[in-house]
Amino acid sequence: MSQWDERYGGGEYVYGTAPNDFLVDMAGRIPPGRVLCLAEGQGRNAAFLAARGYEVTGVDSSAVGLQMARQLAESRGLKITTVVADLATFDPGIACWEGIVSIFCHLPAAIRRPVLQRMVRALRPGGVLILEAYTPDQLRFGTGGPPVPDLLATLADLREDLAGLDFDHAIEIEREVVEGRLHTGRAAVVQIVATAPVGNR
Numbered sequence: 001m002s003q004w005d006e007r008y009g010g011g012e013y014v015y016g017t018a019p020n021d022f023l024v025d026m027a028g029r030i031p032p033g034r035v036l037c038l039a040e041g042q043g044r045n046a047a048f049l050a051a052r053g054y055e056v057t058g059v060d061s062s063a064v065g066l067q068m069a070r071q072l073a074e075s076r077g078l079k080i081t082t083v084v085a086d087l088a089t090f091d092p093g094i095a096c097w098e099g100i101v102s103i104f105c106h107l108p109a110a111i112r113r114p115v116l117q118r119m120v121r122a123l124r125p126g127g128v129l130i131l132e133a134y135t136p137d138q139l140r141f142g143t144g145g146p147p148v149p150d151l152l153a154t155l156a157d158l159r160e161d162l163a164g165l166d167f168d169h170a171i172e173i174e175r176e177v178v179e180g181r182l183h184t185g186r187a188a189v190v191q192i193v194a195t196a197p198v199g200n201r
């Protein structure tokens with residue numbers, strides 16, 4: 001059983017069942033259609049997007065988390081698709097998603113870049129990527145996220161990882177993140193909304 005399966009195994013929604021605040025603010029920018037949620041965990045963001053009418057697929061390496069994600073959606077009369085997979089090898093396809101959502105998906109740097117470059121190619125022209133994650137400055141706060149520098153990226157790192165997209169919103173900020181027991185308080189985050197260009201790529 002993985003570390004994440006164990007973390008989720010107690011049955012508690014450790015990041016809550018409410019969606020991420022930044023996603024709530026930005027979700028309307030995703031065109032109607034298919035949305036892929038990376039490292040979706042226990043499904044709070046997938047359920048929110050499904051309620052907004054999107055056709056949502058959540059991918060995560062934790063089978064336990066994704067089972068809870070399906071339960072959360074079903075409890076609201078919604079359907080989501082889930083895929084248990086390691087993002088390091090997951091194939092999202094080419095130009096087939098209107099939206100890709102990455103909320104607190106922290107991967108080792110060597111894996112993060114190829115994963116995000118696959119996501120750039122997986123967006124349809126006009127499709128939108130929404131990302132929020134802790135930055136290395138979060139190590140000072142200790143209010144959530146991995147205490148491992150290699151798993152934390154700056155905006156400059158992510159601009160390179162996501163080369164090929166047009167950045168509509170790209171900032172590093174400090175804000176209150178209160179999302180369940182494991183994300184609790186003032187935090188250093190990076191936020192990105194970026195669009196796949198329409199035309200030759």
Ligand SMILES: C[S@@+](CC[C@H](N)C(=O)[O-])C[C@H]1O[C@@H](n2cnc3c(N)ncnc32)[C@H](O)[C@@H]1O
Pocket residue numbers: 004015020038039040041042043044045059060061062065085086087088102103104105106107
């Ligand atoms: C902090 S949780 C965030 C969950 C969800 N995005 C949310 O905001 O509620 C991080 C998630 O990343 C997943 N994860 C970590 N490494 C992964 C990998 N290599 N492939 C797929 N999922 C991974 C974990 O299983 C966990 O569910």
